[in-house]
Amino acid sequence: MNQQQIVQIIDKVIAEFQGKNTIPVEASGRHVHLCQKDVDILFGRGHQLTPKRELSQPGQYLCQERVNLIGPKGMLQNVAVLGPARPETQAELSRTDARIVGVDAPIRESGNVKGSPGLVMTAGTNFVTLNEGVIVARNHIHMTPEDAERLGVKDKDEVDVKVQCGRGITFNDVLVRVNSRFSLSMHIDFDEANAVDLMPNTVGEVIARSC
Amino acid sequence: MNQQQIVQIIDKVIAEFQGKNTIPVEASGRHVHLCQKDVDILFGRGHQLTPKRELSQPGQYLCQERVNLIGPKGMLQNVAVLGPARPETQAELSRTDARIVGVDAPIRESGNVKGSPGLVMTAGTNFVTLNEGVIVARNHIHMTPEDAERLGVKDKDEVDVKVQCGRGITFNDVLVRVNSRFSLSMHIDFDEANAVDLMPNTVGEVIARSC
Numbered sequence: 001m002n003q004q005q006i007v008q009i010i011d012k013v014i015a016e017f018q019g020k021n022t023i024p025v026e027a028s029g030r031h032v033h034l035c036q037k038d039v040d041i042l043f044g045r046g047h048q049l050t051p052k053r054e055l056s057q058p059g060q061y062l063c064q065e066r067v068n069l070i071g072p073k074g075m076l077q078n079v080a081v082l083g084p085a086r087p088e089t090q091a092e093l094s095r096t097d098a099r100i101v102g103v104d105a106p107i108r109e110s111g112n113v114k115g116s117p118g119l120v121m122t123a124g125t126n127f128v129t130l131n132e133g134v135i136v137a138r139n140h141i142h143m144t145p146e147d148a149e150r151l152g153v154k155d156k157d158e159v160d161v162k163v164q165c166g167r168g169i170t171f172n173d174v175l176v177r178v179n180s181r182f183s184l185s186m187h188i189d190f191d192e193a194n195a196v197d198l199m200p201n202t203v204g205e206v207i208a209r210s211c
Numbered sequence: 212m213n214q215q216q217i218v219q220i221i222d223k224v225i226a227e228f229q230g231k232n233t234i235p236v237e238a239s240g241r242h243v244h245l246c247q248k249d250v251d252i253l254f255g256r257g258h259q260l261t262p263k264r265e266l267s268q269p270g271q272y273l274c275q276e277r278v279n280l281i282g283p284k285g286m287l288q289n290v291a292v293l294g295p296a297r298p299e300t301q302a303e304l305s306r307t308d309a310r311i312v313g314v315d316a317p318i319r320e321s322g323n324v325k326g327s328p329g330l331v332m333t334a335g336t337n338f339v340t341l342n343e344g345v346i347v348a349r350n351h352i353h354m355t356p357e358d359a360e361r362l363g364v365k366d367k368d369e370v371d372v373k374v375q376c377g378r379g380i381t382f383n384d385v386l387v388r389v390n391s392r393f394s395l396s397m398h399i400d401f402d403e404a405n406a407v408d409l410m411p412n413t414v415g416e417v418i419a420r421s422c
Contacts, residue, residue, distance in 0.1 A: 095405035096307060107377055107408060136408075139378070160381075166318055167350070168383030169406070172373070194306035195380070195406035197318060197347075 004054055008183060010201075020150060022203040023141055025163055025186045026056060027193035031080040032067055032091045032121065033110075039085055042067065042123040049083040056185045057142055059084070069093075070120040071134075073102025088113065090133040091121070094189040098136060108135040109175060137189055140175040142182035151206055154178065161186060161204040166197020170207065215265055219394060231361060233414040234352055236374055236397045237267060238404035242291040243278055243302045243332065244321075250296055253278065253334040260294035267396045268353055270295070280304075281331040282345075284313025299324065301344040302332070305400040309347060319346040320386060348400055351386040353393035362417055365389065372397060372415040377408025381418065 008024070039047055043065055051061040063081040069091060076097055090113050098105040103117040118130040141159070148154055155178035162170045174186065186204050188196075196202075219235070250258055254276060262272040274292040280302060287308055301324050309316040314328040329341040352370070359365055366389035373381045385397065397415050399407075407413075 095408060096401075162383070164383070167403075170371075170381035170383060172375070172379030172381060190307075191402055191405035192378075194402035197306060 002054060004056070008056060021206040023143075023151075023161065023184060023186045023206065024056075025161075025188060025198065025202045025204045027190055027198055028092065028137065028187050029080060029190060030076060030091075030093050030097045031082050032069070033082055033086045033089065035087060035089045036085045038089045038121070038128045041128050042121065042126045049081065049085060051083060055082070056183055058181055058183060065123065068122045069101055070122065071101030071103045074100045076101055086111075088133065089121075089128070089130060090135060091119065091130070092135060092137040092189075094191045095136055096191055098134065101134075103134050105134045105136045107138050109138050109140070110135075137187070138175055139171055139186070139188045139192060140177055141184075141186045142177055142179070143184045144180055144182055145178055147184045148176070148178045153206070153209065157209060159206050160208045162207045163196045163198075163202060163204040165199055165202045167195065169196045171204070213265060215267070219267060232417045234354075234362075234372065234395060234397045234417065235267075236372075236399060236409065236413045236415045238401055238409055239303065239348065239398050240291060240401060241287060241302075241304050241308045242293050243280070244293055244297045244300065246298060246300045247296045249300045249332070249339045252339050253332065253337045260292065260296060262294060266293065267394055269392055269394060276334065279333045280312055281333065282312030282314045285311045287312060299344065300332075300339070300341060301346060302330065302341070303346060303348040303400075305402045306347055307402055309345065312345075314345050316345045316347045318349050320349050320351070321346075348398070349386055350382055350397070350399045350403060351388055352395075352397045353388055353390070354395045355391055355393055356389055358395045359387070359389045364417070364420065368420060370417050371419045373418045374407045374409075374413060374415040376410055376413045378406065380407045382415070 050064040052064045053062045061083050063083045065081045066078045069076045069079050106116055113133045116132045117134050118132050119134055121128045153176050157176040158173040160170055160172050161174050261275040263275045264273045272294050274294045276292045277289045280287045280290050317327055324344045327343045328345050329343050330345055332339045364387045368387040369384040371381055371383050372385050
C-alpha cells in the first residue's frame with residue numbers, strides 16, 4: 001500500500017464521519033492521453049510509457065514523459081501524460097488553458113472527442129498533428145457499485161454536488177460513472193477548483209439527483 | 212445613452228421575460244483601484260485618471276492607464292486600472308492570477324484588505340510597493356432598493372444563485388449589496404466564469420436565501 005492509497009483511505013474515513021453522501025473532490029490538471037501510435041511517433045517506435053506516480057483511479061498513472069501543446073494562439077509546455085496508452089489520443093484542458101492555446105474546446109465526457117478541435121503536440125523534435133481531441137473534461141464522479149448503492153444513484157445519473165471550501169459552490173448535473181474498478185472520487189478541472197478555492201482533503205456532498 | 216447602457220436595458224428586459232428572480236451575470240477581469248497618492252507616484256504628480264470606457268456600475272470606468280503587477284513568482288502585465296481614484300489602493304485578482312504572481316490572496320469583499328498580501332505595482336519606470344491590498348474579490352450582486360424588494364432580499368444578505376450556461380453551477384452565499392446608485396448585476400471573477408463557461412447575456416437565478 002503506497003502513501004496515496006493511505007491518504008485515500010483516510011479521506012474515506014473522514015467522509016464516513018461527515019456523512020453518508022460525501023465524496024472526496026480532486027482537481028485534475030491539464031493532461032493528455034496518448035494512443036500507442038502517437039507514443040511511437042513522439043518517443044520512438046515501441047516505446048512504453050513510464051509510470052512515475054499512481055493516480056486515484058486504480059491502474060491509471062502519471063508518466064515520466066511530457067509533451068508540449070501548440071495551438072494558433074500559444075503553447076502549453078511540459079504537459080502531463082497519463083498512462084496507460086488508450087485507443088485514441090486526447091488532450092484535456094481547462095477553459096483557461098484552451099484560451100491560452102487558442103482553441104474553442106467543447107465540454108465533453110472523456111473519450112467523446114468527435115468534432116472537437118485539434119492542435120500540435122511535440123516531444124523534443126518529434127511532433128503529432130491532432131485533427132481533433134481537445135476537450136474540456138466534464139466534471140464527473142468515479143464510484144464503485146457499492147458507493148452507488150450507498151448514494152442511491154446509478155451509472156450515467158446526474159447529481160448536484162455541494163462543495164463548501166474557500167467559496168461555496170454547488171456543481172449541477174455532475175455525471176456519475178460506476179465501475180467496480182473505480183475508486184470514489186469527484187474530478188473537477190482547475191477552473192472549477194479555483195472557483196471553489198479547493199483545498200486538500202475537501203469533500204463534496206451529493207444534495208440531489210438532477211432533473 | 213451609450214451602447215453599453217442599451218445592452219444593459221436589453222439584458223433587463225430579457226431577465227424580466229425569463230422570470231422575476233433573474234440577474235445579469237458579468238465576469239470581472241483582474242484590475243486595480245488606485246488612491247490618488249499612488250496615481251501621483253505612478254503617472255506623475257496631479258495626474259488625473261483618464262476614462263476609456265464606462266462600466267456597468269454607474270460612475271465607474273475603465274481607465275486608459277495600465278499597470279504591471281510583480282510578485283515573488285511572476286508578473287501580470289498591462290493590468291486594467293478602474294476609476295475613479297479610491298481612498299485605498301487594491302488589486303483584485305483571480306486565484307489563477309494570484310498563483311502566477313505568487314501571493315496567497317484571501318477571498319474578500321472589495322475594500323476589506325486588512326492583512327492581505329502586497330506586491331509591487333509599476334507603470335513605466337515608476338513603482339509603488341503595496342504592503343497589503345491583494346485580494347480575490349468575493350462574488351456579489353449589485354442592486355437597487357427596487358431590485359432588492361422585487362427579489363425579497365436586503366443589503367448584506369447572502370443568496371444562492373444558479374447559473375446555467377456551458378456548465379451548471381449554483382454559487383452559494385453570494386453577497387447582496389444594495390444602493391440606489393447601483394445597477395443590477397452579479398459580479399464573478401474569471402475562475403468562476405470559466406467554471407460555469409460563461410457566455411454573453413447569461414443570467415443567474417436567485418434560488419434561495421442562504422442560511
